[in-house]
Amino acid sequence: MAFTVMDTTTLQARNYTTPGDVTLSGESLAHRLLKLELVDAVRLAGWNAQLEVSGDGWRADVLASKPTSSRRIAREAQLSEPPRLPWRLSIHGG
Numbered sequence: 001m002a003f004t005v006m007d008t009t010t011l012q013a014r015n016y017t018t019p020g021d022v023t024l025s026g027e028s029l030a031h032r033l034l035k036l037e038l039v040d041a042v043r044l045a046g047w048n049a050q051l052e053v054s055g056d057g058w059r060a061d062v063l064a065s066k067p068t069s070s071r072r073i074a075r076e077a078q079l080s081e082p083p084r085l086p087w088r089l090s091i092h093g094g
Helices: 029-044
Strands: 003-007 012-016 048-054 059-065 072-075
Touching: 029 048, 029 059
Parallel strands: none
Antiparallel strands: 003 012, 048 059, 059 072
């Protein structure tokens, strides 16, 4: 199987023959692709998007910024399932 991955640092496309050929600095291919989907969604909404932005004690996978104001929102790509809550929801008919 061949596929192309965009290197978000250099903005250059690289071609691979198998997923094992991809070096993602500890990230899974799915996580990297999800971050790129976040960038697309942010830009489609009319915001600017930057990958891997660090601040004072924080790091965002994607930082969205409104071009017409100083508003910024950090977006985190999360693939793992959220923790299960220690309670059950019961619905009783009446």
